[in-house]
Each structure stands twice: as structure tokens, then as C-alpha cells.
Amino acid sequence: MTMLKEGRPTTPQALTKADSAPATATGNRALMLEEALIFEIGSTETTGVDFAEAPEVASRLGDLARTDSIGLPGLSEQETVRHYTRLSRQNYAIDLGLFPLGSCTMKHNPRLNEKVARMPGFADLHPLAPQSTVQGALAVIHELAAWLVTLTGMHSVAMSPKAGAHGELCGLLAIRAALEARGDARSVILVPESAHGTNPATAAFCGYKVEDIPATPDGRVDLEALKGRLGPDVAAVMITNPNTCGLFERDMKTISDAVHAAGAFVYCDGANFNAIVGRVRPGDLGVDAMHINLHKTFSTPHGGGGPGSGPVVLSEALAPFAPLPFVEKQGDKFVLVEEETAEDHHGQTFGRMVAFHGQMGMFTRALTYILSHGADGLRQVASDAVLNANYILRSLDDVLDAPFGGSGPCMHEALFSDKGLAEGFTTLDIAKGLIDEGFHPMTMYFPLVVHGAMLVEPTETESKAALDQFILALRSLAERAKAGDEALKGAPYFAPRRRLDETLAARKPVLTWTEPALAEAAE
Amino acid sequence: MRYLPLTDTDRQDMLSVIGASSIDDLFVDVPAEARLSDKIAGLPDHASELAVERHMAALARKNLSAGEAPFFLGAGAYRHHVPASVDHLIQRGEFLTAYTPYQPEIAQGTLQVLFEFQTQVARLLGCDVANASMYDGSTACWEAIGMARRITRRGKAILSSGLHPHYVSVANTMAKFTGDALVHQAPTLDAATDTDALIAGIDKDTSCVVVQYPDILGRIADLTPLADAAHAAGALLVAVVTEPVALGAIRAPGHMDADIVVGEGQSIGVGLQFGGPYLGLFACKQKYVRQMPGRLCGETVDAAGKRGFVLTLSTREQHIRREKATSNICTNSGLCALAFSIHMTLLGERGLRELAALNHGLAVQAADRLAQVPGVTLLNDSFFNEFTLILSKDAREVVRNLADKGVLGGVSLGRLFPDAPAIGNGLVVAVTETVTVEDIEIFAKALEEELA
Numbered sequence: 001m002t003m004l005k006e007g008r009p010t011t012p013q014a015l016t017k018a019d020s021a022p023a024t025a026t027g028n029r030a031l032m033l034e035e036a037l038i039f040e041i042g043s044t045e046t047t048g049v050d051f052a053e054a055p056e057v058a059s060r061l062g063d064l065a066r067t068d069s070i071g072l073p074g075l076s077e078q079e080t081v082r083h084y085t086r087l088s089r090q091n092y093a094i095d096l097g098l099f100p101l102g103s104c105t106m107k108h109n110p111r112l113n114e115k116v117a118r119m120p121g122f123a124d125l126h127p128l129a130p131q132s133t134v135q136g137a138l139a140v141i142h143e144l145a146a147w148l149v150t151l152t153g154m155h156s157v158a159m160s161p162k163a164g165a166h167g168e169l170c171g172l173l174a175i176r177a178a179l180e181a182r183g184d185a186r187s188v189i190l191v192p193e194s195a196h197g198t199n200p201a202t203a204a205f206c207g208y209k210v211e212d213i214p215a216t217p218d219g220r221v222d223l224e225a226l227k228g229r230l231g232p233d234v235a236a237v238m239i240t241n242p243n244t245c246g247l248f249e250r251d252m253k254t255i256s257d258a259v260h261a262a263g264a265f266v267y268c269d270g271a272n273f274n275a276i277v278g279r280v281r282p283g284d285l286g287v288d289a290m291h292i293n294l295h296k297t298f299s300t301p302h303g304g305g306g307p308g309s310g311p312v313v314l315s316e317a318l319a320p321f322a323p324l325p326f327v328e329k330q331g332d333k334f335v336l337v338e339e340e341t342a343e344d345h346h347g348q349t350f351g352r353m354v355a356f357h358g359q360m361g362m363f364t365r366a367l368t369y370i371l372s373h374g375a376d377g378l379r380q381v382a383s384d385a386v387l388n389a390n391y392i393l394r395s396l397d398d399v400l401d402a403p404f405g406g407s408g409p410c411m412h413e414a415l416f417s418d419k420g421l422a423e424g425f426t427t428l429d430i431a432k433g434l435i436d437e438g439f440h441p442m443t444m445y446f447p448l449v450v451h452g453a454m455l456v457e458p459t460e461t462e463s464k465a466a467l468d469q470f471i472l473a474l475r476s477l478a479e480r481a482k483a484g485d486e487a488l489k490g491a492p493y494f495a496p497r498r499r500l501d502e503t504l505a506a507r508k509p510v511l512t513w514t515e516p517a518l519a520e521a522a523e
Numbered sequence: 524m525r526y527l528p529l530t531d532t533d534r535q536d537m538l539s540v541i542g543a544s545s546i547d548d549l550f551v552d553v554p555a556e557a558r559l560s561d562k563i564a565g566l567p568d569h570a571s572e573l574a575v576e577r578h579m580a581a582l583a584r585k586n587l588s589a590g591e592a593p594f595f596l597g598a599g600a601y602r603h604h605v606p607a608s609v610d611h612l613i614q615r616g617e618f619l620t621a622y623t624p625y626q627p628e629i630a631q632g633t634l635q636v637l638f639e640f641q642t643q644v645a646r647l648l649g650c651d652v653a654n655a656s657m658y659d660g661s662t663a664c665w666e667a668i669g670m671a672r673r674i675t676r677r678g679k680a681i682l683s684s685g686l687h688p689h690y691v692s693v694a695n696t697m698a699k700f701t702g703d704a705l706v707h708q709a710p711t712l713d714a715a716t717d718t719d720a721l722i723a724g725i726d727k728d729t730s731c732v733v734v735q736y737p738d739i740l741g742r743i744a745d746l747t748p749l750a751d752a753a754h755a756a757g758a759l760l761v762a763v764v765t766e767p768v769a770l771g772a773i774r775a776p777g778h779m780d781a782d783i784v785v786g787e788g789q790s791i792g793v794g795l796q797f798g799g800p801y802l803g804l805f806a807c808k809q810k811y812v813r814q815m816p817g818r819l820c821g822e823t824v825d826a827a828g829k830r831g832f833v834l835t836l837s838t839r840e841q842h843i844r845r846e847k848a849t850s851n852i853c854t855n856s857g858l859c860a861l862a863f864s865i866h867m868t869l870l871g872e873r874g875l876r877e878l879a880a881l882n883h884g885l886a887v888q889a890a891d892r893l894a895q896v897p898g899v900t901l902l903n904d905s906f907f908n909e910f911t912l913i914l915s916k917d918a919r920e921v922v923r924n925l926a927d928k929g930v931l932g933g934v935s936l937g938r939l940f941p942d943a944p945a946i947g948n949g950l951v952v953a954v955t956e957t958v959t960v961e962d963i964e965i966f967a968k969a970l971e972e973e974l975a
Binding site: 035037038039042043044045046047048049051052053054055056057058059060061062063064065066068069070071072073074075077080081083084085087088089090091092093094095096099101104106108109110112114115116118119120121122123124125126127128129130132133134135136137139140143147150151162163164165166168169173176196197198200201202203204205206207210247248250252253276278279280281284285295301302303304305306307308309323324338339340350351352353354355356357358359360361362364367368371372373374375376377378379380381383384386387388390391393394395408409411431432435440441446460461462463464466490492495496497498499500501502504505506509510511512513 | 687
């Protein structure tokens, strides 16, 4: 036997036109790995967890023991780690790149926040533990509450709402309770056409009739139309400021004064607070209630769809009606005011809106974020967020229609429309093209007041280099869509999946996995 | 500032592209009187990572965490061991820092997880379909009552006295505004659940009966008679599960013909976290799927014919239907659903059954030992991992005194039901796999001292 001296090839063959990628037997493409469902790869006999032997006792389950097969597959630990690691790689995320979803404020999620939230002194606390044992946790809630009140210039804050829409509910319930307390039954909530869908849904959810308020041609609430509609049946006006067109409502104070003069309240959707934090206090604009999405402005991670957290700051007029429970400082002690103690001094509360006290895991993260930034850093957050958005607006308004670009600067997000794209080309094509360019698409087709809306919110945590690359990509896509480049309609080409059939999914909903034999039998 | 990448040079360059002379120029639309000229006074400036960590760690140290003491609290939040790989996986940036999967081509990871989660939840609860999560058990419970109203077009819900009092409070808060009539009484200290009283209360105006299983006192009863009675009157049965580990040992509500089954999923994968974020579970019969609140993930194919997943049936949701939506919910508990799903995948059916058996075995041992303490009576004939003790004095004070001795000894009924002094001597005790035989002994001795 002789040793081979040739070695392996170390220079790739030159590519020829015929070298398009061949199919693989597995469907995998090197690092891009296909992954089956746990129901296809696991078994009910496999487990990734070991337990001590259960003590031998006589069952106290009555006659309710579960004897059927539950049908829950298990995987060993390594298979589990691999399954979810593979799936994770089919997701886009802020950690991978710019995520300019307008109105969603996808900013960097600092990892210190994660570390702090996992300290056993916060993470391993029971919500009903005796209050003497959770003084530090109550202090966190109290300290965060103080920051939120100061930053917004409001009177007090309800911490328990679970997300933005839940915060809207909290605000409207407080408004309704305040109106009822003065014997004033009002039935209508006014909502601008450009509002988030949650606004009208929330108003309807707590029993109000919803009426639209039109927008002016410059993308703001039509003040005269609003004034004309105010009357004794109007309970509140819900306004987003900065609004969903990325513009500041210049007339906000005038609107608030008119609403108050008519005996109604002002609810502000605070989803876009990131644009003004440290620079404008909603309390100075006459707002009565505003939710703050901690998962937007204060950077708690969005987690692929939550959890959020939506504390609601309240004016003095609404504070007595705030929900239970809440934290109070009495001397050097923190007290959680619950049903048991509320009657003494908080008898007008509209009640409880959630079990326990809200999103503690988000409070620790948000407070960590706030302390990291401080008063100076938070002001800089708003400044850079607005600067970044205007930089995008002015770098692209020559190739994309910016419907309100002529009226002045935008706030934290730049809005474009599909005007000027070639016949048959849509905002969707540009969005899917962005995927191939390595970016998450912007918010599309929202707000509803702009045709084919593209709402771009870069946030303050993007560098100029990242913005420049995004601008390069969006410019190229806009030019292709204007030139009628048919290839764009097939995008994305390089994502884990091509465009998905949403109509099929809705027409024949398959919402759970069924064993193939059973599924076939059911056909 | 370590999180802000722009340099002053960048800012100047960008301002010149924009055609503005300063950042303040970009805020011209803000009325001058509302514009703050400088940072807000009275607040500290930015701080280093080290300084912030030190501050937060000092606050964390002021708490007695569950792992530091013999721990027996439940009543809607349960301490279970979460395998290390769960927390590792949910911290992958691709999961942690992703948004709601609005662009399915680059969100198949989240979407496939949701599809698997929905299937796991449906099977665990014994239902046909489940959604992609709600905020928590209490809000899921209210949403179920609203859904029953829409389906039956009736406005009266009967809530079991065994339903978690916070869930009742949430429903009461909402019902004041929606006009639903809620029928509810505080529980009494009986070994039997209130099934008979609930059945007697059902009438032609009843939209649903809402029953917790196991209930707030840890009692369990067959739900079938309740389902039959509700259905006979054209009403629905809503079952609430606050301890999903129980369903590794006892029959699923869906298999006892409950129409809607909601729950708190915190037990599996999520952890205690002082009350949130938690995980609302929501499942129902197939025929009611279009009345469900919240997001749903469904299977489909892509343009190349490959299997993929998308959010679907969105015409129920607020971003399409606005004021006509089935709910106002938008953001839900995505990352908690992921944690639940990973933990459940690690367990598998075999692990879940072992976990449930271990919980039940330890709970039986604890109940028998604690019942020997003079001044203590065990209420329950049957239970899973939680039971109620009747003490010889008000349990609120006992719990506070036990805490001073370093024992976290259950939840008093006085705290849960401040308006029902008749049951103030009740103490709800939960026993999970995290409790040791030594913990039980320490608790029993401390309780004995306290009641002596």
C-alpha cells in the first residue's frame, strides 16, 4: 500500500451557467435545514426530563384518572435543542438586522435586561407571597411607576395592563367609571380613521359605539370635524400622538381643550411615545390617559408576538378610578393595595383587570433599560429616532411618494405610498423584495388613510451604516417596481419559504396537526 | 450611550442630508409651549451596565425567593422545575427579538412553533382547536364568557364558587361595562364542589357555566353532569384550568364535553415571575373556531408547493375588523407560548405523566402529614397537587407569621376572599415536585408551633 500524495482539491472549479443549484435528497440546503414537526419526529415514549420516583401512595384523584393517550410527543434534550435551534434560524430578528416595522418600535433589546429579569430575587417570586418577603419587587414597580409618571408629566399610573390593547381597555374603563361617578351616561368614542385597529376594537369591547373622525389632507386629525362632532353623547376621543402617519398632532392641546370643554376625556394611544420621550410630556398636552408599550419604547423584547406590557398613565381626574392592585409607599414600606385594603382609600376603583399585578418580568427589564439611559439618554433616544426616520424620508422621497413629506419633518417613522409604481406592482412586491435584500419589510398597508402605505420606523439603535444599506436596498426596489421588473413579483427567492398561500389557509383551516392516516380518513 | 450608535459627526451629516440645522428643527410641529428645552429635571443621568446591575441586584436581594425557603404557594401560580434548555432556547435572538409573524416567509420558526403549540394545548385540554395564546388565564376566562355570549346570544353567565377569585374580579370588572349578568358566590368549606348548585341555577337565559378544574380549593369533580345540564338548556360549559400539569393525571375537560377550555399555562416552562408575564390558554370545539379571540396559526403551502405556516382567520381580529373584531387583543404571550411548547416537548407524554404522578404523590404525603398537626383539618376528599386545610384560627395571620420564620406556607383564603370571613380559616397549600420531604416536615412543625 502506498500513501496517496495528491490531497484534496483546494480551488473550486470555475462556475458555469449550467451550475444552478441542484436539489438535495433531504431538502436541506447546507446551513438552511428543513425541520419536521415534533409530531413527526417525537414519540410519546421519549422524554428529555428525568424525575425522581413518585412516592407510592393511594390515589386521591377520585375516579378521574386520565387513561386515554394524550398524544403529546417527547424528544430527548439534544433533539429538543436541535429542533428549536433549527426553527429559530427560519426567523428574521432584530439581532440579525434592521427591522423597520412602523408603529412597532423594534429597537435593540439589551441583554443586561434579560440578566436582571432572571435574578432569582425577581424571577422566582410567587405573586401571592407575603408582602414582607417581596419588598424589593414592590420597590421595582414603585420606582418604574415614578419614572413613567415623571416622563409623561401625568398624575399617576396603572401598572397592571398586560399589553397595549389591554392598556387601552384600562384607560377607557377609567373614563367610563369617571363618567358614571358623575352620573353622566355617554355612549360614543371618537376615533380617527388613521388609528390602530385596537382603538375601535377596544372601544367596542367595553360597550361603546365607535365613530370615525376624518383626517386632513396633511395627515392629521380634522380639528373642525372633531369639534363639530363633540357633544353630550361623546365619552372620549382616542388619539394617537405622534400619529400613525408619523406626524405630530400640532393641534393636540386645542383638541384636548375642546374635548374637555364638552365634558369628555382624551385617550392617547402611546404606541409612538418613543418619538417624544424626554422631549415632550403628554401631560402638558391635556391627555387624560395614555398607555405606554414597555415592549416598544422601553425595549422589552417582543418575543415573536409578546408578552407586552401596557402601563397606563392617568390624569388627576381619572386617578381615583385606577384598577387594583397597585403599589403604595407607606413610610419605609411598600404596600400592595388589593381588594382587602382598597376600600379604605380607593373605593372608586373600577376593579381588577387581571389576576395578580401585571408583567413583572417586563417591569424589571424596562427599569433596567431606563436606568441605563437616564434622563439624558432617553432624550437622546427620541432625538436619534426622529433623526433616523427623517434621514430615511429625505434619502428616498425622490424615488418613493411621500404623501406628507411636503408638510415638514416626520417624527419617528417615514411614510411612503405606492403612487408611481408601474401598473400591477404593489407595496407587497417591494416588501417581499426587501426580504431578499436581507431586511424585514416595513409595516405595509397601514395606516389605512394612505394607498399602499409603507411605514418605516428605523428606531434610534440603528447606525448610519445600517440605514445607508437599507436606503440602498429600498431605492433599488423602488426603481425596479417603477420600471416594471417582473422578477420582483416572485420575491422572496432566498427566504426559507416563497410567498405563502393565505387564502388556502383561511378557506380550509388546518390549525392542529393530525396523524396522516386520520387526516386521510377524514377527507 | 452604549445602545446609541450615532456619532456627532453622523448626526451632522444626516442633518445636512435632511436640510435641517439641528435636531430641534425636526420637532417644529410640537407647539413651543410643550417642547422641553432640556432633559427632564430631577431624574438621574445614564449609568454603566455595572452600576445598573448593582442597583437591580440590591433590590432583588430584598426579596425571599421561592427557592430559598420551604415553599407551598399555588392558587393560580405554581412553582415547577423548568429544564435549563428551555431558557437557553427562548433566549436565542431569532425567537427573543422577532416580532409577531406578519411576514411568514421569514417567520416560519415562530409560526411552526405556534402550530405545534396549538396542537399540544388542544390535546392537553382535550379540545379540537386552540389559539396561539392570550395574556393569562384570567383574561382568557373573560374572553370565553364573551365568546359564549356571542354564540348563544344570551347574557347571563354562572360562575362557580370554585373559580379563582381574581378571575371572578376580572369578569366582574368587564361585565359592568358590557352588561353581562354574572352569578357568583364565595365558596363554602365543603369537600364537595358546587356542581349541584350550578346545575340548579342554569336557565334559558344562561349563556355559560364557568367552572374551574381543579378548583380554587383544589377539589376535582367530573364535569360531565354539568356539561349535560348546560347543553340541555342551550348553554355552554366553560372549563378553567389553572394548573395544566394536572391534566397529566386527570381527565381533560374537553373529553367531559366542555365547549370552551381556557387556562393558565404558566406552570409549564414560564416560571413564577411575581405574576407575569403568564400564558393564557384558549381551546374549544371545532364548530366555534370562528368565534375565537386571538391569533391562530394555520398550515398552508408556498408558491413552490412546500408546506408552511401563516397567521389565519384574521377576519376575526382587530387589525382587519376594527370595532367588529371578536376581541381587541393584539400582542399576546408569544415567548411564553414558546417556553411552554419547548418544556412540553422535553416532557412528552411520558414525562408529563411522571411529573404529574410525582406532584400527586408528594401532595398526598404532605396532606396526610399536615392533617396530623393539631388544629388542622384537611378539607378535600380528592385533589391533584393542591388542597385546602382548615386551621383553628385565621389563616392570614398564620401565613404572615410563617413567613417571618422563613416558611412560605400557602395562600390564605382571607387574602383571596376578603369579603367572606366565614372561610377565613382556610389555607390553600400547593405541593409540586420542587417540594422535598424535609420541606414538608419543616412546614408541619412550624404550623404546629403557630397553632399551639
